[in-house]
Amino acid sequence: xxxxxxxxxxxxxxxxxxxxxxxxxxxxxxxxxxxxxxxxxxxxxxxxxxxxxxxxxxx
Amino acid sequence: xxxxxxxxxxxxxxxxxxxxxxxxxxxxxxxxxxxxxxxxxxxxxxxxxxxxxxxxxxxxxxxxxxxxxxxxxxxxxxxxxxxxxxxxxxxxxxxxxxxxxxxxxxxxxxxxxxxxxxxxxxxxxxxxxxxxxxxxxxxxxxxxxxxxxxxxxxxxxxxxxxxxxxxxxxxxxxxxxxxxxxxxxxxxxxxxxxxxxxxxxxxxxxxxxxxxxxxxxxxxxxxxxxxxxxxxxxxxxxxxxxxxxxxxxxxxxxxxxxxxxxxxxxxxxxxxxxxxxxxxxxxxxxxxxxxxxxxxxxxxxxxxxxxxxxxxxxxxxxxxxxxxxxxxxxxxxxxxxxxxxxxxxxxxxxxxxxxxxxxxxxxxxxxxxxxxxxxxxxxxxxxxxxxxxxxxxxxxxxxxxxxxxxxxxxxxxxxxxxxxxxxxxxxxxxxxx
Numbered sequence: 001x002x003x004x005x006x007x008x009x010x011x012x013x014x015x016x017x018x019x020x021x022x023x024x025x026x027x028x029x030x031x032x033x034x035x036x037x038x039x040x041x042x043x044x045x046x047x048x049x050x051x052x053x054x055x056x057x058x059x
Numbered sequence: 060x061x062x063x064x065x066x067x068x069x070x071x072x073x074x075x076x077x078x079x080x081x082x083x084x085x086x087x088x089x090x091x092x093x094x095x096x097x098x099x100x101x102x103x104x105x106x107x108x109x110x111x112x113x114x115x116x117x118x119x120x121x122x123x124x125x126x127x128x129x130x131x132x133x134x135x136x137x138x139x140x141x142x143x144x145x146x147x148x149x150x151x152x153x154x155x156x157x158x159x160x161x162x163x164x165x166x167x168x169x170x171x172x173x174x175x176x177x178x179x180x181x182x183x184x185x186x187x188x189x190x191x192x193x194x195x196x197x198x199x200x201x202x203x204x205x206x207x208x209x210x211x212x213x214x215x216x217x218x219x220x221x222x223x224x225x226x227x228x229x230x231x232x233x234x235x236x237x238x239x240x241x242x243x244x245x246x247x248x249x250x251x252x253x254x255x256x257x258x259x260x261x262x263x264x265x266x267x268x269x270x271x272x273x274x275x276x277x278x279x280x281x282x283x284x285x286x287x288x289x290x291x292x293x294x295x296x297x298x299x300x301x302x303x304x305x306x307x308x309x310x311x312x313x314x315x316x317x318x319x320x321x322x323x324x325x326x327x328x329x330x331x332x333x334x335x336x337x338x339x340x341x342x343x344x345x346x347x348x349x350x351x352x353x354x355x356x357x358x359x360x361x362x363x364x365x366x367x368x369x370x371x372x373x374x375x376x377x378x379x380x381x382x383x384x385x386x387x388x389x390x391x392x393x394x395x396x397x398x399x400x401x402x403x404x405x406x407x408x409x410x411x412x413x414x415x416x417x418x419x420x421x422x423x424x425x426x427x428x429x430x431x432x433x434x435x436x437x438x439x440x441x442x443x444x445x446x447x448x449x450x451x452x453x454x455x456x457x458x459x460x461x462x463x464x465x466x467x468x469x470x471x472x473x474x475x476x477x478x479x480x481x482x483x484x485x486x487x488x489x490x491x492x
Contacts, residue, residue: 009438009443010440014439016435020223033431044438044442048390051390052390053391054391055259055264055393
């Protein structure tokens with residue numbers, strides 16, 4: 001879960017970069033930038049979940 | 060944003076003075092780190108802060124500034140659809156005399172030597188009570204050589220984030236006057252990576268019970284650290300806004316007022332929230348609230364009204380207690396000094412607040428979008444990068460101290476002596492059990 005979370009974070013950023021470079025229309029570009037941010041938040045959520053599950057717990 | 064500073068003018072002279080105030084911010088954060096840690100790790104915490112600052116200064120001078128660069132200096136670019144996007148500075152390794160004397164680039168280099176020192180002691184606080192000195196020093200070296208220079212070039216050195224305005228019509232491009240993103244968010248996200256990689260302190264989490272509370276050992280240090288940091292922040296915000304924000308010396312009164320008001324708003328908000336929640340104000344959270352306000356001010360200080368600075372500070376001040384709780388309870392992040400909440404939370408919020416509340420002279424929608432692209436870069440590039448680098452460090456030199464070292468305390472284990480040998484507050488903090 002940690003690795004997929006980190007990959008999702010990075011992929012979300014690539015989506016933002018791609019939106020800047022590929023999409024000339026402002027509306028589509030802005031929508032894809034927001035979508036990229038959402039993918040990043042998903043990745044962060046996965047990473048948080050994975051870290052929470054693997055934290056050291058005392059009995 | 061082109062810098063307002065030119066060699067030997069008033070802006071240059073004032074900037075010199077302001078840059079030399081920045082070490083007070085480092086001293087304040089180091090003191091806060093020591094105060095919010097446990098008594099048996101206080102000396103290691105302070106020694107570690109000085110060590111990491113020294114390592115970062117050396118590495119950044121030799122390698123880092125060559126990758127960071129400054130407006131108008133050579134840089135590597137990528138050509139896309141006929142437009143060039145700067146991604147890395149192309150300066151020779153090691154600061155040269157021409158770079159450091161009598162030029163705005165020299166001032167920017169000096170500013171960033173201090174800035175990278177400030178950034179590396181942010182994760183040091185988060186790893187308090189279990190992060191080993193050697194691993195911390197290696198982590199600081201990689202941060203000063205790779206992580207910080209990359210983002211600082213993009214945001215401050217004429218890189219692609221600063222070109223968002225001219226290339227894509229996004230306001231004035233990504234704005235970060237004094238390092239809410241480049242210093243604090245990068246440092247705060249590295250802190251998040253460190254607490255996850257090093258793990259929580261022994262005894263922090265229990266099955267079926269809420270996490271244990273390990274109170275900071277000296278609230279006077281923590282609060283005095285915050286006050287000391289205020290003086291440093293005047294230098295950080297003032298010099299940063301002139302060097303990287305394109306404002307002139309005439310904006311210094313506004314910047315200073317906004318810095319103080321953001322910190323005050325945040326402190327009062329945290330004090331109110333903790334008073335309502337616990338019945339009495341919580342000193343450690345109030346210190347964190349004050350610091351979070353300062354961090355927020357680093358983004359907005361030059362472009363908002365004093366009232367807006369107060370509001371932005373109050374917002375992050377209200378957010379500090381629940382965010383700290385969220386990280387501890389639901390993210391498994393044992394962060395003794397609240398570094399993630401303060402520096403990552405405050406930094407990211409400051410960048411967004413600049414888009415929402417700032418008057419940069421550009422359309423607000425475009426500016427918000429530019430700020431969001433910067434935030435996306437911090438979360439989507441800087442966090443995975445710093446996590447991967449620190450994971451790699453952990454393969455060669457473990458981040459976490461041995462269980463025995465954690466039991467006797469970092470002072471005894473790593474330094475061989477306690478911080479307060481003749482002034483024992485808790486006997487069991489110093490002696491082997």
